[in-house]
Amino acid sequence: MELLAATLASLALGTPALAQGTAFMSTPLETASSLSAADIQSVSPALGRYAKEDVADGLWQRPQLSRRDRSLVTVAILIARNQTLDLLHYINLALDSGVTPRELSETITHLAFYAGWPNAMTAIAVTKDIFTQRKIGPDQLPAASPQLMPLNEQAEATRVASVQRLLGTAAPGLDQYTTDPLFKDVWLRPDLSPRDRSLVTITSLMANGQVAQLAGHLNRALDNGLTQEQAGEVVTQIAFYAGWPNAFSAGPVVAEVFKGRSN
Amino acid sequence: MELLAATLASLALGTPALAQGTAFMSTPLETASSLSAADIQSVSPALGRYAKEDVADGLWQRPQLSRRDRSLVTVAILIARNQTLDLLHYINLALDSGVTPRELSETITHLAFYAGWPNAMTAIAVTKDIFTQRKIGPDQLPAASPQLMPLNEQAEATRVASVQRLLGTAAPGLDQYTTDPLFKDVWLRPDLSPRDRSLVTITSLMANGQVAQLAGHLNRALDNGLTQEQAGEVVTQIAFYAGWPNAFSAGPVVAEVFKGRSN
Amino acid sequence: MELLAATLASLALGTPALAQGTAFMSTPLETASSLSAADIQSVSPALGRYAKEDVADGLWQRPQLSRRDRSLVTVAILIARNQTLDLLHYINLALDSGVTPRELSETITHLAFYAGWPNAMTAIAVTKDIFTQRKIGPDQLPAASPQLMPLNEQAEATRVASVQRLLGTAAPGLDQYTTDPLFKDVWLRPDLSPRDRSLVTITSLMANGQVAQLAGHLNRALDNGLTQEQAGEVVTQIAFYAGWPNAFSAGPVVAEVFKGRSN
Numbered sequence: 001m002e003l004l005a006a007t008l009a010s011l012a013l014g015t016p017a018l019a020q021g022t023a024f025m026s027t028p029l030e031t032a033s034s035l036s037a038a039d040i041q042s043v044s045p046a047l048g049r050y051a052k053e054d055v056a057d058g059l060w061q062r063p064q065l066s067r068r069d070r071s072l073v074t075v076a077i078l079i080a081r082n083q084t085l086d087l088l089h090y091i092n093l094a095l096d097s098g099v100t101p102r103e104l105s106e107t108i109t110h111l112a113f114y115a116g117w118p119n120a121m122t123a124i125a126v127t128k129d130i131f132t133q134r135k136i137g138p139d140q141l142p143a144a145s146p147q148l149m150p151l152n153e154q155a156e157a158t159r160v161a162s163v164q165r166l167l168g169t170a171a172p173g174l175d176q177y178t179t180d181p182l183f184k185d186v187w188l189r190p191d192l193s194p195r196d197r198s199l200v201t202i203t204s205l206m207a208n209g210q211v212a213q214l215a216g217h218l219n220r221a222l223d224n225g226l227t228q229e230q231a232g233e234v235v236t237q238i239a240f241y242a243g244w245p246n247a248f249s250a251g252p253v254v255a256e257v258f259k260g261r262s263n
Numbered sequence: 264m265e266l267l268a269a270t271l272a273s274l275a276l277g278t279p280a281l282a283q284g285t286a287f288m289s290t291p292l293e294t295a296s297s298l299s300a301a302d303i304q305s306v307s308p309a310l311g312r313y314a315k316e317d318v319a320d321g322l323w324q325r326p327q328l329s330r331r332d333r334s335l336v337t338v339a340i341l342i343a344r345n346q347t348l349d350l351l352h353y354i355n356l357a358l359d360s361g362v363t364p365r366e367l368s369e370t371i372t373h374l375a376f377y378a379g380w381p382n383a384m385t386a387i388a389v390t391k392d393i394f395t396q397r398k399i400g401p402d403q404l405p406a407a408s409p410q411l412m413p414l415n416e417q418a419e420a421t422r423v424a425s426v427q428r429l430l431g432t433a434a435p436g437l438d439q440y441t442t443d444p445l446f447k448d449v450w451l452r453p454d455l456s457p458r459d460r461s462l463v464t465i466t467s468l469m470a471n472g473q474v475a476q477l478a479g480h481l482n483r484a485l486d487n488g489l490t491q492e493q494a495g496e497v498v499t500q501i502a503f504y505a506g507w508p509n510a511f512s513a514g515p516v517v518a519e520v521f522k523g524r525s526n
Numbered sequence: 527m528e529l530l531a532a533t534l535a536s537l538a539l540g541t542p543a544l545a546q547g548t549a550f551m552s553t554p555l556e557t558a559s560s561l562s563a564a565d566i567q568s569v570s571p572a573l574g575r576y577a578k579e580d581v582a583d584g585l586w587q588r589p590q591l592s593r594r595d596r597s598l599v600t601v602a603i604l605i606a607r608n609q610t611l612d613l614l615h616y617i618n619l620a621l622d623s624g625v626t627p628r629e630l631s632e633t634i635t636h637l638a639f640y641a642g643w644p645n646a647m648t649a650i651a652v653t654k655d656i657f658t659q660r661k662i663g664p665d666q667l668p669a670a671s672p673q674l675m676p677l678n679e680q681a682e683a684t685r686v687a688s689v690q691r692l693l694g695t696a697a698p699g700l701d702q703y704t705t706d707p708l709f710k711d712v713w714l715r716p717d718l719s720p721r722d723r724s725l726v727t728i729t730s731l732m733a734n735g736q737v738a739q740l741a742g743h744l745n746r747a748l749d750n751g752l753t754q755e756q757a758g759e760v761v762t763q764i765a766f767y768a769g770w771p772n773a774f775s776a777g778p779v780v781a782e783v784f785k786g787r788s789n
Contacts, residue, residue, distance in 0.1 A: 035647050042650075044634050044667075045670035046631075046632070047646060078644060083648070086644040105308075114506055117296070118341060118348065119346075121296040122346070123306075124302060128306050141306075142308060142309060144308035166511065170518035170521055173325060174502050177317065178502075209736060233699055239704075251697050251700060255697075258694075368571075372573050377771060380559070381767060387561060394569060407571035431784075434762055434777050435762075440585070444579075444580055473771040
């Protein structure tokens with residue numbers, strides 16, 4: 001027990017901002033993790049170096065994605081892959097970088113559908129304590145049943161037809177819940193923009209190597225206002241936070257979608 | 264440490280039945296999680312609403328799968344994806360819904376092979392405490408070496424030939440262990456029916472997006488007595504508990520298998 | 527809280543070598559897990575039997591991979607799949623089986639790129655305590671910036687051209703970081719042999735079902751000195767530790783690569 005307790009303690013203590021009770025001030029990027037630099041170096045001096053040179057001073061300074069977007073993408077990757085250790089660090093970073101509590105709440109809600117209900121529950125378990133610490137209460141959260149944005153009837157009809165072609169009558173429950181709540185409720189909730197919803201959706205797909213659904217959602221993302229430069233940079237963020245193979249599975253699909261839109 | 268300890272505490276306390284020492288009575292479905300409704304709403308009021316409207320009062324009331332089958336499928340999803348937080352909740356729900364300790368034990372054994380040995384070890388770590396709490400002892404568990412069911416020699420010959428075509432001589436160890444223990448021992452153990460073994464197998468494949476093996480195992484499942492309506496409903500359960508993309512990767516394969524059998 | 531604390535305690539206590547403070551002596555293989563035989567049998571008597579008959583006395587005794595290689599492969603599987611429970615056990619086993627702290631450190635560094643940064647952070651959190659317990663200090667770790675091995679300019683040019691074909695201009699950041707640090711730094715670090723780097727790379731790909739990148743990396747592995755017999759045996763190890771479906775997705779790719787090289 002002692003070893004594991006010590007590990008858990010070090011994980012929490014490894015989050016400097018939280019340990020110092022200043023989580024709402026500024027979350028440092030230098031270790032790219034909830035772990036401290038000393039912890040990382042005690043096992044991998046190389047990763048200690050890459051954390052600074054390539055991640056904090058490199059990747060996170062690239063202008064293709066704002067720090068706000070990049071932290072939202074990173075939180076989406078961690079939720080999609082159910083990785084609790086660094087979620088603590090990156091949720092704080094996101095809140096420090098301009099992602100509002102409303103947007104974070106909606107991101108978790110959205111990913112319950114795209115990454116699975118239990119992933120969202122884990123994210124809630126971590127976020128709940130961060131919200132308590134930052135004194136973020138119900139007044140800063142989205143309503144359970146807000147006024148929805150209008151449905152694009154034509155896009156919805158296209159989507160329904162496409163699902164019909166894919167599934168036929170094999171899974172009528174999936175048809176039903178994809179229409180409502182997913183497309184007639186979740187996607188129309190106003191506290192996360194369609195562009196951001198698309199951003200966390202394509203991020204989640206790439207993070208888990210789910211390239212079969214990527215082209216469709218990437219086209220939707222570009223229609224919703226994400227730029228090609230931003231979408232390409234998500235692939236780069238995926239490489240670091242979900243591993244090179246997932247980036248290299250997503251990259252060719254992204255290139256193909258870009259080509260398709262330039263014709 | 265305090266933050267993480269608090270999170271861990273809240274996770275456990277979030278399981279009302281266990282916290283009240285009445286786990287053997289009835290596990291409520293209202294939050295669809297080990298988390299409490301209050302915890303979920305403190306981060307995502309929307310998921311608080313969906314948990315009730317769409318999951319507890321919707322999905323879980325659908326007649327296409329019995330509550331017993333649905334809870335077995337959900338446990339299989341969580342083991343396949345190694346998600347400990349909600350496993351606590353859903354193992355209790357399964358035991359409250361007619362899945363016997365013997366069947367649960369065999370499900371974990373079976374998924375050691377289909378989802379990986381370490382996933383089974385995590386499931387055992389969680390289940391062990393539940394068994395202690397419910398006073399489930401060795402007399403309620405399957406024997407390590409029971410009398411096996413008879414082997415279908417013809418189906419086994421077909422399977423061996425198919426593996427031979429796929430692998431040739433590339434991985435002789437895989438050939439060997441697939442025959443014994445997997446097909447000449449695990450699949451013949453009597454304390455989980457072939458239909459239920461197939462059910463947790465196809466669930467595990469869908470939960471991890473492993474569609475390459477799905478058609479073969481779905482045909483076996485239908486041969487073993489799973490109905491097409493039940494198989495289609497597993498896809499719906501996958502959508503909620505393993506995310507929409509995994510459901511949409513599985514759905515077309517399921518539709519294709521159904522079509523193949525109607526000809 | 528009590529239940530979860532008890533579970534965590536049992537996980538740690540289930541690691542006999544650590545509990546007895548003799549982690550540096552010998553890590554037993556009998557349970558193939560951090561869990562004790564009694565814990566496994568309290569839920570699955572069958573897995574208690576398979577752990578001994580098929581895993582400890584079977585798989586781990588096969589001569590196609592040395593115990594050192596097999597433990598390195600198993601650690602790579604667990605890091606790639608972010609499975610902390612058994613990582614404790616298998617990192618100790620690896621260190622007891624001839625994997626040096628330097629090689630373990632480099633494996634974690636390497637898998638930060640191939641399995642994702644957060645997976646490496648989790649591995650560091652576990653390994654840090656093991657290093658403390660075994661009194662493994664900075665003098666036994668690789669330098670952050672060692673003298674690199676020479677680059678194979680021709681292979682690198684081929685690789686760059688292949689990436690160019692795949693990605694075009696879709697993700698310039700990915701191009702850049704794949705060249706440096708991944709291929710002009712990480713792969714040239716001297717404290718893990720190119721053969722071992724390839725071994726953990728193909729293991730990570732197979733463990734997560736990422737077969738799209740497998741053929742290229744397997745060819746590189748064979749060029750780097752891994753034998754076909756060893757590569758085939760990795761597939762067998764994958765079956766037990768990452769599940770049969772991942773082994774059966776990898777197997778045909780491996781067979782195809784072998785065939786391609788015999789022509």
